[in-house]
Amino acid sequence: MSRWKPHVAINVRNLEQSVKFYQNLFGVEPVRVRRGYAKFDVELPPLNFALNEHPYSEVGALNHLGLQVSSTEEVLAAKRRLQEAGLATFDDMNTTCCYALQDKIWVTDPNGIRWEVFVVLDQEDDRVPDKQKILVEQPAVACCTACEKHSPLANE
Template sequence: MPALKPHVAINVRNLDRSLLFYRNLFGVDPVRVRPGYAKFDVDQPPLNFTINEYPYEDAGALNHLGLQVSSTEDVLAAKQRLETAGLATFDEMNTTCCYALQDKVWVTDPDGNRWEVFVVLDQEDDRKGYDSNRVQPPVKSTCCTPAGSSSSCCAS
């Protein structure tokens, strides 16, 4: 059975604050807003994303979330949209992350969830095996992690 689109649901502490952030991140309004709940049905990239107002003490096991786009121009357009909305961003251009060369911009939602908008410029071809002459991970990697963060998506 083919999936129509991925679904991600996260808990947020303040629905109104998070609604504003996600409107700016996705560039669209939610399709449904109810007390303690909102749903975004994003066309590009296809995503069923919901936020649920729920008090919690820590962020749990979530490392980060991301939106893969088609080009560096798309990354820069997202950065401009986010900065115009007054959100702080962090760039990582021409960086090696998760064994791929990428351009990306990071932003953090009101509850501390980190999002990246990124394009893959070059990567290993897993079907051909590892080629040591292609993309190399940095010796001291902040792989898939914005500066100053201690977690890494490539740690395992």
């Protein structure tokens, strides 16, 4: 293998619902579906993504997952694709997150896992000394907390 491809495997409560959600999120069909298991081989971004049907009581330590794209137009195209599939998306445009100015949308999978589709518009350059940085305004709260209010698990 000449290039590295990240692999992410998550537990899901309902495989059928989750497969449908991820078909819509990634815009591709799974390459393998078996009893209690599905695999997506995503080209953009390169990702080996697996679903394992396994009951659980909490989402756990996972905060969120994301797909970084190269333009606001791609963010909006993902939003249209997800909304056409009947999924609720939440805009978070022109926002500061993780010390970067971003345009993004959020969507939550059937298991409560939050996904962001985002583009970085401007960010600090970590290669220059602190005294030369023009800091991107950062809120006093933890990064990416705006998505938490849109999670179905937020009210549990």
